[in-house]
Amino acid sequence: MQGGNLLSRQFKETAKQWQQNVPYYPTVSILIPAHNEEMVIEDTLEAMSNLTYPTEQLQVLVINDNSNDRTGEICEAYGKRFPFIEVIHTKPPNGGKGKSAALNNGLAHTTGEIICVYDADNTPEPDAIYWLVLGLVNDPKAGAVVGKFRVLNANKNFLTRLINIETLTFQWLAQAGRWFWFKLATIPGTNFAVRKSILEELNGWDEGALSEDTELSFRIYDLGYHIRFFPNAITWEQEPETLKVWWRQRTRWARGNLYVIFKFFFHFFKLKHKRVGLDLIYFMFTYVFFFGGVILSHSLFLASLIFDVQLSVGFVSYLLLISGFLLFIIEELLALSFEKDQLTKKNVLTVILMYFTYSQMWLFLVVYAAFIEVKRVLLKQEVTWYKTKRFSQKDAKNKKTA
Structure with a gap:
């Protein structure tokens, strides 16, 4: 989090330096995979039409992936209004296989030197592409540049307020902090730019990966590039x-x-650039050691309520418990302090409740996910993609907080 704090104080100066060095505007292709997105796709395409990046250098490619609603109709209407917006309609057997497959289908039709990706529920700010591209132009060692995402419907209910805090903390701690100290950041599912030459060298996205963004990040690291958070x-x-x-x-x-x-x-020793091990350790500690340790601790606590497990809680244990809670609170509040109008009394109370509710839900979720994934591997089941359900954005538009 301290790394995120330091980056938050420096990145605006970096932006000024980059703006003084814009030798040219490379061609950009934006990929938007869309499966049954009629509820949100119009707002996304409206945002694309308002981008400040030179339109003669821009190609917006919507992959209407086996939709059976009005997604294709809405996209075609925008394609007629804006020459730089194009639509690809996919059907089985090539269509309807998930986001990775849709992105690979779109990649085959791109004309840009740089590829950007946005989910169908995203409304990027007008200068988002400009900053992503500027990062690649000014940093030849960057294989990809990832931006920041904000929650459009943060004020909808208690759950969305929790998610809003979670996303801000993730970006300022895991993304900004890792980038500041280790020059590492993970590609998110949206709002990132990657060099097309890299995607071609890697043969696109792994269609067997449910987290295609994380998987792509590791392969980019292994080519010797870093991924920049901006x-x-x-x-x-x-x-x-x-x-x-x-x-x-x-x-x-x-x-x-x-x-x-x-x-x-399992393929670590075959990797060319062992620096990727730093991020592998980060993910292993998050999903294996940390969650495993907390689950073990919770299990011992529950067992002690039923059986005499011959365990006593000493002063040091209480001290560690309190310290862990306070560290959680401090990190969440620090992340909120980096964003305008986010460090509010309501959000402070939400953070405290978050520790005892939302964070504990993640424990059950990771155990369940591990069970499902192990079963899939053992039974050699095919990967099934779940598309996130969308909600009407009419109420959310007026609730954005900068």
Whole structure:
């Protein structure tokens, strides 16, 4: 978090330096995979039409992936209005196989030197592409540049407020902090730019990965590039508004990250650039050692309520428990302090409740995801993609907080 704090104080100066060095504007292709997205795709394409990047250098490619609603119709209407917006319609057997397959289908039709990706529920700010591209132009060692995403429907209910705090903390701690200290950041599912030459060298996205973004990150590291986090590039996205949708989305994320961990763990010695091991350790500590340790601790506590397990809690244990809680609170509040109008009394109370509710839900989710993923591997089941359910954005548009 201290790394995130230091980056938050420096990145605006970096932006000024970059703006003084814009030798040319490379051609850019934006990929938007869309499966049954009629509820949100119009707002996304409207945001694309308002981008400040030179339109003669821009190609917006929507992959209407086997939709059976009005997604294709809406996209075609925007394609007629804006020459730089194109639509690809996919059907089985090539279509309807998930996000990675849709992105690979789109990649084959791109004309840009740089590829950007946005989810169909995203509304990037007008200068988002400009900043992503500027990062690649000014940093030849960057294989990809990732921006910041904000929660469009943060004020919808208690769950979306929790998710809003979670996303801000993730970006300022895991993304900004890792970038500041180790020059590492993970490609998110949206709002990032990557050199097309790299995607071609890597043969695109892994269609067996549920977390295609994390998996791609590791392969880019292995080519010797770094992935840069730059918070000037901002997009707004919709988050789950019900527990059922949240559970299914996050389960897919957890399963996908577990897939990536073991894919690269068992092939670690074959990797060309061992520096990728730093991020592998980060993911292993997050999903294996940390969650495993907490689950073991919880299990011992519950067992002690029923059986005499011959354990006593000493002064040091109480001290560690209190310290862990305070560290959690401090890190969350620090992340909120980096964003305008986020360090509010309501959010402070939400953070305290978050420790005892939302954070504990993640424990059950990771155990469930691990069980499902192990079963899939043992039974050699095919990977099934779950598309996150969308909600109407009419109420959310007026609730964005900068």
